[in-house]
Amino acid sequence: MKDKDYYIVTTLCDKQEIANNISNALLDDKLVAGSQIFKVKSSYWWNGNIETKEEFKLEFRTREDKVDEIVKTIKSLHDYEASEISKTKIGCLTEEMKVWIDESVE
Amino acid sequence: MKDKDYYIVTTLCDKQEIANNISNALLDDKLVAGSQIFKVKSSYWWNGNIETKEEFKLEFRTREDKVDEIVKTIKSLHDYEASEISKTKIGCLTEEMKVWIDESVE
Amino acid sequence: MKDKDYYIVTTLCDKQEIANNISNALLDDKLVAGSQIFKVKSSYWWNGNIETKEEFKLEFRTREDKVDEIVKTIKSLHDYEASEISKTKIGCLTEEMKVWIDESVE
Numbered sequence: 001m002k003d004k005d006y007y008i009v010t011t012l013c014d015k016q017e018i019a020n021n022i023s024n025a026l027l028d029d030k031l032v033a034g035s036q037i038f039k040v041k042s043s044y045w046w047n048g049n050i051e052t053k054e055e056f057k058l059e060f061r062t063r064e065d066k067v068d069e070i071v072k073t074i075k076s077l078h079d080y081e082a083s084e085i086s087k088t089k090i091g092c093l094t095e096e097m098k099v100w101i102d103e104s105v106e
Numbered sequence: 107m108k109d110k111d112y113y114i115v116t117t118l119c120d121k122q123e124i125a126n127n128i129s130n131a132l133l134d135d136k137l138v139a140g141s142q143i144f145k146v147k148s149s150y151w152w153n154g155n156i157e158t159k160e161e162f163k164l165e166f167r168t169r170e171d172k173v174d175e176i177v178k179t180i181k182s183l184h185d186y187e188a189s190e191i192s193k194t195k196i197g198c199l200t201e202e203m204k205v206w207i208d209e210s211v212e
Numbered sequence: 213m214k215d216k217d218y219y220i221v222t223t224l225c226d227k228q229e230i231a232n233n234i235s236n237a238l239l240d241d242k243l244v245a246g247s248q249i250f251k252v253k254s255s256y257w258w259n260g261n262i263e264t265k266e267e268f269k270l271e272f273r274t275r276e277d278k279v280d281e282i283v284k285t286i287k288s289l290h291d292y293e294a295s296e297i298s299k300t301k302i303g304c305l306t307e308e309m310k311v312w313i314d315e316s317v318e
Contacts, residue, residue: 009199050130083202085199086196086197088114
């Protein structure tokens with residue numbers, strides 16, 4: 001049986017309340033095992049201008065089969081018109097980490 | 107047609123002004139769609155010693171075909187002798203994210 | 213000869229002293245070339261509950277052949293029952309970066 005793949009899913013938002021709502025919803029629905037929220041200074045192109053603001057970067061540890069539903073949940077709670085949501089594949093280096101993610105999302 | 111690949115390119119520097127210069131130059135030249143700047147505590151081997159200092163970690167969202175020119179720009183603005191520049195492949199999980207990156211770097 | 217692969221190895225912990233101990237040990241033993249420590253707000257499933265706390269995220273730049281020993285060192289110094297340790301493959305975009313990692317871990 002093929003080993004399952006694990007991912008970090010990330011998004012960005014500029015309101016602490018929305019960052020917390022997204023994080024809580026994904027944990028409550030057992031779509032992610034853990035979340036980390038970082039404060040960052042963001043600059044980006046939007047509607048032909050470069051905008052700069054304080055944002056929160058959210059990182060979620062999860063398993064491949066939960067990614068689609070995570071995207072749906074983030075989109076439903078986010079207030080950005082075009083929310084940036086991306087995934088990066090990670091290798092779990094301890095068996096406990098796999099067990100922890102598997103048990104958390106099941 | 108093969109789908110384009112998207113990356114986060116990162117570098118580290120210890121001066122806020124240089125972090126801002128690099129971020130602004132990459133955005134102005136439409137080489138990246140967005141940048142995030144994080145404060146970190148860094149320790150690393152340099153010339154046979156372990157050094158510790160506050161640094162800024164820069165993350166840039168971009169498309170594969172822009173990476174070479176990003177490296178050139180960072181090197182031209184950085185004050186480190188051997189600047190650390192790396193890339194990590196990301197999967198865009200929303201169509202809007204691809205459109206946003208594509209429109210930002212064209 | 214196949215090019216060596218380079219990775220970022222990450223872990224999380226909630227005590228500054230342990231974060232520093234892990235970082236120092238990995239550098240002293242020349243298992244990593246550099247470490248970055250970020251402050252994050254973490255929430256995660258643990259023993260059937262969602263816990264929230266301030267944590268430190270540690271990132272280590274290293275080479276493939278050092279990963280197993282890094283895991284052993286982190287486990288020996290960590291105070292978490294099930295420590296999360298993961299790796300993400302990175303592409304080095306400058307020759308100096310490869311040289312720096314290679315020289316640091318040898």
